[in-house]
Amino acid sequence: MLDEALAYFRGKSGFRRLFPLFRKKMESLGRVGGSVDITDFKDAELEEIAAFFGSTKEVLLQKKKIYLLRFEKKLGETRFAGVDVWALLEGYFDEKIVSKKESHEQKRAMEERALERWKGQYPALAFWFDYLRARSPDTHWVYRLLENGRLAALLPVIHDAVRNLPEEPIRLPVFSQKVSGDPHAFDMNHDAGKLLMHILQVKSGLPAVNGSEEATRLLESFYILRDDITNDVSVANLLADVGENVHPLWQAAVDTRSVLNIPLRELQRVSAVYPITAGRVWIVENSGVYSSLLDAVPDAPLICTRGQFKLAALKLMDMLVDAGVTLFYAGDIDPEGVAMADRLLARYPRHAQLWRMDIASYHKSLSDNHMEEERMAKLLNVTNEALLPVIRDMQEKRKAGYQEGLLSLLAEDLRQGLGENK
Template sequence: MDKELQDAVSFFNSETAYKKLFREFKKKYESLGRIGGTVPTRLFTEDELEVIGSFFGIPGSKMAAKGSISIEGFERQLENTRFSDIGLKQLLDAFFGEEIISNKQRKQEKEANLRRFVEDLKERYGRLAFWFDFLLENAGEVRWIWTLIEREPDCFAEMAGRLRDAWSRLPASPERLPMFSQRVTGDPHAFDLQTDQGKLWLNVLAVEAGQAVPSNTEAINELLQHYNIYRDDLLNYVTCAGLYAETEDGMHPVWKAAVRENTVQIVPIRELVVLTNIYPASGSDVWIVENSGVCATLLDYRPGVPIVCTNGQFTLAALMLLDRLVESGCVLHYAGDFDPEGLGMAQRLLERYPTGCVKLWHMDREAYVASNPVIKLSEERLEKLNRIEHEALAEVAEVMYEKGKAGYQEALVEQMVEDIKW
């Protein structure tokens, strides 16, 4: 710092009024990115305004009457002092002992530093280059990840290392998530999905699969299953009857016995993953219902009918079973409740499988009326009907919206029994 600049800093540092004024100048420069704007005089005491007024050659009372202090005016006045060769920006930098930059520039520099940090991780963990490229190209979509990087860069780097290890050691055959976590990291809870590490892991898998990160349990389970990882293979189950199943060794003896004895099976994922084929004991039609009471009643009247009960929303086990049935050439006859969720499930099946594989069963306008809908739907649930776009469901969705009430399949059981020729 040259002598003139050092003298200027000492002079303005000698008065509290100038210290306070310069702090306001600094804030204004950070906001505008240039010398400009004004500082309100109300921020200063009468004594402080006397000091500042003396710099401008006017009394403090006149300074107060102006209502504000022009920063550009201060710089012009500086030219009339013994510090005329010093610009205000140069003086402010020296006064605060740092180069003052705008908030915008500071933000840009911070973002540039974060991007360089991620680029370095990309070089270090090359197997995850596809994911780091996604982060760099889609920062707005994964703002929470960038916030995590900014807040705890060292922690993120450690998690990135574990993600690389996990990606390099994906299971070749079905493996439970805790066992996978133990094998990769030594910690069975490392990839628990409520943790940052688990959320990052889902993000990696979704990016590689070319899909959005799933937000509901069913979709999360499907994504993990795509990579041979299972969260829960005992409590995730589906109910069925009248179906045969095969393994690589041939007919599964338990499924064969269940058909022979007309026994209903509750089948967890654990038992489904070993099956190579599932099909009806007779014919090619399989009846799919949402409600366990309806399923039980149908079995009372039609023992041995090939039937699947989803027990509400589709579990991963239910979808795995239905996938196998479609693969074997079956036709799925689906009957759900007349509420937004039931129509949503029907639409999902229609979109999941090829045309002709799914036939709606008592899910048209006439069936809705026959269900005697009496349960009023909330505005929030009615809004879900706007997501029903499949042509096979559009009419009944419109009628439901107009009526504003839900109907349930229990009211249609007698007709459903008649439909099943057994």
């Protein structure tokens, strides 16, 4: 009987138009039900459908819709009585009709099996597969790669990259060549590059990376360099050794009281860095404040990071700490400056100290700049106890404090610090 029904409906152009709509509705609902629109059907198609219902095309057009349950009832009144509508449609299309819910569940199960299988196959990525299971919004694009098979193809080279993350700075194209044989494999516009960035972001515990600058900083935190020339740091009154000798360029800068902008490339060529006056180096991130302090205290060993810590600044500070130097950091007393201070204290717990970032300094530097909730939220990630008092005050006042209001005090601190060292 099913074969007879299929032969009948396959011979009618109206049902060749109607049944795909029925199928779509059944997939959506997961059952036989609902209705489909027929207002754009051709006259010949409507006439064939109307004949099945024992009606006219004018009546069908007046109703504008055909209800699937009405079709099911009418089918039971014909010589095809007993034929199930779901079975009829599956036979018509010669494939199983799966509801969207069932399809989604099957797809989800397939993805879970793949992640579990890959977790054993690529152990260095196990933490990332666990993260993908949470299906946060930043993973949706990864699941699209999984669905089209692209992810499976890229996992071997991604796994090799994570297993061989460098312990010393290396340029991104060189790292790509070393891992994959292709210097462009991990370019940011390639799927492999995007996946590596996502994995490193998850590994670091940082929020989603936005923009080229954040991507550069993330790679640098794993010693992968997109650029070792513009990745630099400003120094004054510091000396560097090459082997057993003082680097002549650094010496000349000290002799002439000049500021050096040192690229990461050049930092990697020196064996040690130290201040001209033993024991202390002061750090600011604002170039205007930095220049003003040097005007006031030309002999001060000062570093300027010019914004967030780049790898060049971190490497320089690592070398200073290796030389037994204490680092004094002063930043704007706002969420960004406090977060930088928190990072520095965490990185150098025995060698870094806050410089004019207390409550009194905050009140003296206070501006009318009201801080929005998005910026204030950054303070929730700061954990160092030395910063908590000023954070509580910031949360109450919701205004930023800027170093420009502390210049005279900062300069006096430098004079006193240099005097103590003499």
